[in-house]
Amino acid sequence: MSNFTLHELQCFNAVVRGGGFQAAADLLHRSHPSVFAAVAKLERQLGLDLLDRSGYRVQLTEAGHAFHRKVRVLLHDAEELQAYAAQLAMGEESELRVALGDLCPLPPVLEILGSFFAQRPQTRLHLLFETVTGPWERLLEDEADLIVHRVPKSDVRMEWIDLGRVALVPVVAPGFLPFPLDADITPQRMQPLTQCVVRDSSRHPSEPGHFLVEGAPQTSVPDHLMKKELILHRMAWGHVPRFMIETELRNGSLLSIAGQHFPGVVEELSAARRRDRPHGPVADQLWDFLARHAPVLKPTPGRRVPGAKKAPVRDR
Numbered sequence: 001m002s003n004f005t006l007h008e009l010q011c012f013n014a015v016v017r018g019g020g021f022q023a024a025a026d027l028l029h030r031s032h033p034s035v036f037a038a039v040a041k042l043e044r045q046l047g048l049d050l051l052d053r054s055g056y057r058v059q060l061t062e063a064g065h066a067f068h069r070k071v072r073v074l075l076h077d078a079e080e081l082q083a084y085a086a087q088l089a090m091g092e093e094s095e096l097r098v099a100l101g102d103l104c105p106l107p108p109v110l111e112i113l114g115s116f117f118a119q120r121p122q123t124r125l126h127l128l129f130e131t132v133t134g135p136w137e138r139l140l141e142d143e144a145d146l147i148v149h150r151v152p153k154s155d156v157r158m159e160w161i162d163l164g165r166v167a168l169v170p171v172v173a174p175g176f177l178p179f180p181l182d183a184d185i186t187p188q189r190m191q192p193l194t195q196c197v198v199r200d201s202s203r204h205p206s207e208p209g210h211f212l213v214e215g216a217p218q219t220s221v222p223d224h225l226m227k228k229e230l231i232l233h234r235m236a237w238g239h240v241p242r243f244m245i246e247t248e249l250r251n252g253s254l255l256s257i258a259g260q261h262f263p264g265v266v267e268e269l270s271a272a273r274r275r276d277r278p279h280g281p282v283a284d285q286l287w288d289f290l291a292r293h294a295p296v297l298k299p300t301p302g303r304r305v306p307g308a309k310k311a312p313v314r315d316r
Contacts, residue, residue, distance in 0.1 A: 004045050010075065013068070093281070100149070123282045135148075165297065173232055185257050
């Protein structure tokens, strides 16, 4: 058996993906005869019939199915190797893209990023801001090298470093509620009142809304800062990160309605990157730097939401 080439495997994979030789040729930007010849040569070298050509569309044979599973793994590894070689050829990256999520407290996170990049003037920090599931999409679509946000830890494509916890508090402005603050505040009582939600910046949102009162009027905003302002102006109510409203909670310009039915929530803030991608030298140094300095957010006694639950839910 002669050695087959990466090109022949790519042609075979394209035929499987496209369902035919012409579709494979279009995917690879090659001629139909060249793709046909490459797959035929691969079969001769292996001594196997990988494709059944008897029907209108080519189909994988039993041997073809088994061989294709291995081919997909090999081609994925080859792509990673090419990307890694490109990183080595470039040397230190000229830019790193970091997406900050809407739950990210800017002062402590920017302080640690600033101290890192101050020592690496040759690498420019390109910051993005995304909301709800937007950071995940930027990372998974290779539009960000690293994100700082809550992380879906069941997604095996990501690895993460926990940076601390962020509490979210359901709040209103004084005079917003048409009933006493000490009343039993249920979703039914809140239903006539406008709820402020943060819009998901993802192009393809992957999560339903959380803590939304069914049937309640809603107003949407691009971030929590705008949400806070609407709530302060008695235009709506909603959940806001506690680090943004400490002063307002102390001086009474915002009031917590946390209780049995709206208990508040505590989110894990993490730095995350792709587990299945190669990373350049500066990206690896930043990852190690974050790991050494974690947690970035220090717990403050007495600042937890009473009765808060640790769960990835909030209104948006």
